[in-house]
Amino acid sequence: MEGARAGAHPGRMTTVLNAAGEGVELVSPDATFTVKAHEGQTGGFDLFEVDIPRGPTVPPHATPWGVTFYVLHGRTAVLVDGEVHDLGPGSTLTIPPGAHHTLTVHTPTVQLLAISPTDRMRRFFVDVDAAVPPGTPVAEAAGALGEIAARHGVTVGDWPS
Numbered sequence: 001m002e003g004a005r006a007g008a009h010p011g012r013m014t015t016v017l018n019a020a021g022e023g024v025e026l027v028s029p030d031a032t033f034t035v036k037a038h039e040g041q042t043g044g045f046d047l048f049e050v051d052i053p054r055g056p057t058v059p060p061h062a063t064p065w066g067v068t069f070y071v072l073h074g075r076t077a078v079l080v081d082g083e084v085h086d087l088g089p090g091s092t093l094t095i096p097p098g099a100h101h102t103l104t105v106h107t108p109t110v111q112l113l114a115i116s117p118t119d120r121m122r123r124f125f126v127d128v129d130a131a132v133p134p135g136t137p138v139a140e141a142a143g144a145l146g147e148i149a150a151r152h153g154v155t156v157g158d159w160p161s
Helices: 120-131 138-151
Strands: 024-028 031-037 046-053 067-073 076-080 083-087 092-095 101-105 109-116
Touching: 024 120, 046 101, 046 120, 076 092, 101 109, 109 120, 120 138
Parallel strands: none
Antiparallel strands: 024 031, 031 046, 046 109, 067 092, 067 109, 076 083, 076 101
16 A cells, blocks of 8 residues: 555554555545555554545445544535434544445535444445446446445445336
8 A cells, every 4th residue: 555664564553654645546436435544554443535426325224344434525414324414524423333324415525534443344345446337327336236235244225216
């Protein structure tokens, strides 16, 4: 990964720098996830910069990993287990493993940080990035996303028709 210090000792955290615009970019049909630091570098969590344009997103889904969002800019409503949370810059929201969630972007884009306590979220989006060509509409990617979700223990609600 970019920024890893040469000569690092195995099993020890190292100083890692990913400047603005750097990191491993993983593209999904409804967002771009840039890996800014992974659990091997941080000692236990993955950090993503997430850019989400306004438009269709995946239906409510539940993941076996938790995630915390910190909004950098834009506004979004996140539905978690039937409760709507309106988020703007500086807001945080923690979603526990197994909670059904989705979001709606209210501004042209939303940029947020996503922090996940394991590498499972990153592994999921690595698979999505490899299987779904960039620019594929969410509805057209439903089949591939469903297969990937099942492999990673993600449950997805009904796709809109």
